[in-house]
Amino acid sequence: RFAAIAEQMGVRLQQSSRSVNIRERLDFSCALFDGAGRLVANAPHIPVHLGSMGASVCQLLGAVARGELRPLQRGDAIATNDPFAGGTHLPDITVISPVFAAETAGPPLFFVASRGHHADVGGITPGSMPPFSRRISEEGLRLRNVPLLRAGRYEAATWQGLLAAGPHPVRNPEQLLADLQAQVAANRLGAEALHRLVERSGLVEVQAYMGHVQAHAAEAVRRVIDRLEDGAHTVALDDGSRIAVAVRIDRAGRRATVDFSGTSGQQPGNFNAPLAITRAAVLYVFRCLVGEAIPLNDGCFEPLDLVVPQGSLLHPRPPAAVVAGNVETSQAVTNALFGALGVMAAAQGTMNNLSFGDEHCQYYETICGGTGAGVLADGSGFAGASAVQSHMTNSRLTDPEILEDRFPVRLESFLIRRGSGGAGRWPGGDGVVRRLRFLAPMTVAILSGSRRVPPFGLAGGGDGAVGRNRLERADGRLEELAGCDQVSVQPGDLLEIATPGGGGYGTPGAPL
Numbered sequence: 001r002f003a004a005i006a007e008q009m010g011v012r013l014q015q016s017s018r019s020v021n022i023r024e025r026l027d028f029s030c031a032l033f034d035g036a037g038r039l040v041a042n043a044p045h046i047p048v049h050l051g052s053m054g055a056s057v058c059q060l061l062g063a064v065a066r067g068e069l070r071p072l073q074r075g076d077a078i079a080t081n082d083p084f085a086g087g088t089h090l091p092d093i094t095v096i097s098p099v100f101a102a103e104t105a106g107p108p109l110f111f112v113a114s115r116g117h118h119a120d121v122g123g124i125t126p127g128s129m130p131p132f133s134r135r136i137s138e139e140g141l142r143l144r145n146v147p148l149l150r151a152g153r154y155e156a157a158t159w160q161g162l163l164a165a166g167p168h169p170v171r172n173p174e175q176l177l178a179d180l181q182a183q184v185a186a187n188r189l190g191a192e193a194l195h196r197l198v199e200r201s202g203l204v205e206v207q208a209y210m211g212h213v214q215a216h217a218a219e220a221v222r223r224v225i226d227r228l229e230d231g232a233h234t235v236a237l238d239d240g241s242r243i244a245v246a247v248r249i250d251r252a253g254r255r256a257t258v259d260f261s262g263t264s265g266q267q268p269g270n271f272n273a274p275l276a277i278t279r280a281a282v283l284y285v286f287r288c289l290v291g292e293a294i295p296l297n298d299g300c301f302e303p304l305d306l307v308v309p310q311g312s313l314l315h316p317r318p319p320a321a322v323v324a325g326n327v328e329t330s331q332a333v334t335n336a337l338f339g340a341l342g343v344m345a346a347a348q349g350t351m352n353n354l355s356f357g358d359e360h361c362q363y364y365e366t367i368c369g370g371t372g373a374g375v376l377a378d379g380s381g382f383a384g385a386s387a388v389q390s391h392m393t394n395s396r397l398t399d400p401e402i403l404e405d406r407f408p409v410r411l412e413s414f415l416i417r418r419g420s421g422g423a424g425r426w427p428g429g430d431g432v433v434r435r436l437r438f439l440a441p442m443t444v445a446i447l448s449g450s451r452r453v454p455p456f457g458l459a460g461g462g463d464g465a466v467g468r469n470r471l472e473r474a475d476g477r478l479e480e481l482a483g484c485d486q487v488s489v490q491p492g493d494l495l496e497i498a499t500p501g502g503g504g505y506g507t508p509g510a511p512l
Helices: 002-016 053-065 156-164 173-201 203-227 275-289 323-341 400-406
Strands: 028-034 039-042 077-080 092-099 110-117 146-150 231-236 242-250 255-259 304-307 353-357 362-365 409-417 431-438 442-447 468-472 478-481 484-489 494-498
Touching: 002 028, 002 039, 002 110, 002 173, 002 203, 028 053, 028 173, 028 203, 039 203, 053 077, 053 092, 053 110, 053 275, 077 173, 092 173, 110 173, 146 156, 146 173, 156 173, 173 203, 203 255, 203 275, 231 323, 242 323, 275 304, 275 323, 323 353, 323 442, 400 409, 468 484, 478 484
Parallel strands: 255 304
Antiparallel strands: 028 039, 028 110, 077 092, 077 146, 092 110, 231 242, 242 255, 353 362, 353 442, 409 431, 431 494, 442 484, 468 478, 468 494
16 A cells, blocks of 8 residues: 555656656656655655655754754645755755644654656756766755745745756756646645545554564565675776675674775766665665565665765765766666675666757656676576666656657667677677767767676676767768767767667576
8 A cells, every 4th residue: 555655646746747857758756754754665666766765854854853944844845856965966856745643733644755857957968967077066956955835835936046046057947846846746645645544544553564564674685685695796887986895694683784895985077876876776686686575665774784985986975976876876886786696797787878958958868778687596597688777777768759749859760789788698688779860959968887897797697798879970970979978969960879788697508
């Protein structure tokens, strides 16, 4: 029932949103939290959102306790996206709504929240995914616990001023506000559904079962830990930084320590991943290893101890730039963890983030690729999947008809990149090739990884093919683009993005 409420929230958000990013690509997440801000249940939306949203709720509660924000009341909706206070990157804005008892006074009983990736929140590049940002201030509007509604009253004047402020204001404020209001609508549905559940089952039972689902998830992860062994793995990124992880199993205590000591320090670029993202990646990996249908929730993290040095790539200090940490570094973290546990070769290790636009329209998408091959708990193997969104992303690609109707582009081709998966007893999945022709002048930005360092194979399996970004000008000239690049295009120019394949598992040719 908890998960069903979150799914209903997602349907409401999709149906009432305005942007292609939320309505078509489904780049959003909805979830329920207990009164302490612990994740109880979610819909199967975006893993990097779901594992980190609880940090946003907890920091809101902390701000209220410290007197930085007046006490929460009925009808409140608070917006936040600060990566140094539970957020991921600035385009992901979370709207949090407290849920109170129907009649009596007291603190919130529960929270509902929705997080959406907004098409533009300002910053130095249309689409707010700048490849070359060096400070968080260059990436767009930064919010920490800003009321969107107070006691049901829309804070319109405050928000209009916020969106117009700064050297790089929001480019499409009406669309952003419309999508925020859609998030409020989703939260209201969640709150109403929780009230009906309490009326039907009683508050004591509902709160008890919020505890039960978390306790059940914790035990499910302990059963996973029971069969794991110590392991370590290091993944290099294209910029030369590295993610090092060691997993140590405490067999008697049925606990695991996930230690990222040895990871590179925070970088001058924007691949820094805030701690909430690192935590989300760990939560996701261990949830993947659970062989039963349980909702991702805070209980999954209870048997885990996380060590992440402050000031590192995975726990940066402000004012670090972080826009790629959410979408790129998170993918590398999951690959490193699966490698350390010896269960799966690397997936493509990138979301292949493409954004383009001007002052009037902005678009963003992530592009699918190959996943890694691996082995299941019973020792049986599996090949990687081709042309799918993997790990920390779960968004759709916009339908070609919608894309071409809303934006001055034409999708010339979109096909599987045959042979890009790594060889192995179980081969890795193949990436894709996506070709877009522009019909108007635009600024194009690409944030992508695995362009220099290939997705690794495991247990003798081969690496996946690296990706490639290339621009074909209208006059026939070819320009090779870097993994992170920004370029101005003119009508007739064509962008080709070839995404990486996944790594293979096991020695090629070995008997199945």
